[in-house]
Amino acid sequence: MMSTEKKLPLFEIFVRSKRGLDHKHVGSLHAEDHTQALEYARDCYTRRSEGVSLWVVKSSDIVASQEEDASSFYDPMDDKPYRHATHYELPEEVNNM
Amino acid sequence: MNQNVNKQALFNYVLALGDDAITMGHRLSEWCRNAPFLEEDLAIGNVALDFIGRAQMFYQYAAELDDQGRSEDDLAFLRDCRDFRNLLIYELPKGDFAFTMVRQMIVDLFNMEFLEQLTKSSDERLSAIAGKCIKESRYHLRRSHDWVLRLGDGTEESHERAQRALVDIWGYTPELFMVDESEQQLVQAGIAVDRAALMSVWDNRVGQILTEAKLQKPEDSWKVEGGRRGVHTEHLGHMLSELQFLQRAYPGLQW
Numbered sequence: 001m002m003s004t005e006k007k008l009p010l011f012e013i014f015v016r017s018k019r020g021l022d023h024k025h026v027g028s029l030h031a032e033d034h035t036q037a038l039e040y041a042r043d044c045y046t047r048r049s050e051g052v053s054l055w056v057v058k059s060s061d062i063v064a065s066q067e068e069d070a071s072s073f074y075d076p077m078d079d080k081p082y083r084h085a086t087h088y089e090l091p092e093e094v095n096n097m
Numbered sequence: 098m099n100q101n102v103n104k105q106a107l108f109n110y111v112l113a114l115g116d117d118a119i120t121m122g123h124r125l126s127e128w129c130r131n132a133p134f135l136e137e138d139l140a141i142g143n144v145a146l147d148f149i150g151r152a153q154m155f156y157q158y159a160a161e162l163d164d165q166g167r168s169e170d171d172l173a174f175l176r177d178c179r180d181f182r183n184l185l186i187y188e189l190p191k192g193d194f195a196f197t198m199v200r201q202m203i204v205d206l207f208n209m210e211f212l213e214q215l216t217k218s219s220d221e222r223l224s225a226i227a228g229k230c231i232k233e234s235r236y237h238l239r240r241s242h243d244w245v246l247r248l249g250d251g252t253e254e255s256h257e258r259a260q261r262a263l264v265d266i267w268g269y270t271p272e273l274f275m276v277d278e279s280e281q282q283l284v285q286a287g288i289a290v291d292r293a294a295l296m297s298v299w300d301n302r303v304g305q306i307l308t309e310a311k312l313q314k315p316e317d318s319w320k321v322e323g324g325r326r327g328v329h330t331e332h333l334g335h336m337l338s339e340l341q342f343l344q345r346a347y348p349g350l351q352w
Contacts, residue, residue, distance in 0.1 A: 042236075
């Protein structure tokens with residue numbers, strides 16, 4: 001394999017496994033642009049019938065929360081159980097939630 | 098029409114389509130672990146597998162039609178060069194990446210037209226195979242078209258390589274549209290596709306893509322044919338020695 005010294009941009013790939021479900025992050029790949037990323041995503045991530053829809057997003061366009069912000073971002077929610085929807089019992093028929 | 102003549106002609110036809118597919122699939126498979134980068138390696142391997150799967154479908158059908166009772170594997174692995182009926186364009190070495198992609202665009206465009214007509218074949222089996230393959234070819238073309246644009250309208254070097262590939266391949270394209278006597282019988286019976294009739298649409302579409310890719314369509318100054326008669330380039334024997342090695346060295350081996 002030749003090296004990709006001139007690095008192609010990185011794309012994050014999201015696959016919807018079936019209608020009704022949401023797109024899930026499955027991995028990333030390199031491509032020249034969005035069009036090519038979509039084609040490679042098809043070949044890298046859906047060749048075993050894993051999906052019915054694909055999203056590709058340039059990795060550099062994703063803004064992520066930082067580890068060091070965790071205390072102010074997430075901890076305050078821990079002691080507010082009245083916000084958590086954990087007391088509802090889901091009917092069997094609701095498969096995906 | 099004489100039933101026997103018809104059956105032999107049908108066998109020849111199906112076998113030739115299988116040979117086209119296996120040679121194309123093998124050439125593409127030679128890119129495995131050699132492609133310019135990992136993503137392309139996976140993608141081109143997928144296309145190779147599509148063609149090998151296509152060969153299997155045609156060979157299975159051919160085996161059912163064969164008077165000599167050969168299996169699909171016998172047809173793929175135990176025939177020598179002169180018995181292969183593939184068109185020459187499919188057996189040409191993979192060359193550089195530009196050559197591979199320019200050839201691919203040319204044959205994908207052809208296959209789109211060809212398979213669309215084959216779905217209308219009065220032979221249900223061929224029509225079903227074509228229906229399956231045409232979806233794959235639509236995707237193959239999407240890729241090869243895309244690459245020809247990138248290469249033709251890319252860097253100076255990629256443009257030059259794509260143009261050179263085009264010139265080297267051009268004389269092998271007329272064979273895609275040649276119909277021999279045996280095939281002609283089947284065309285009249287509504288079984289085979291009249292290849293000659295696909296030429297103008299193909300020519301038009303190739304022209305559009307080349308213009309878009311800033312490539313020059315070569316002059317029709319030379320052409321080579323012979324694949325359907327078993328007269329091949331010097332490259333097929335080398336390809337078969339690799340493709341058939343295992344069955345030749347270990348006859349009947351299975352895994």
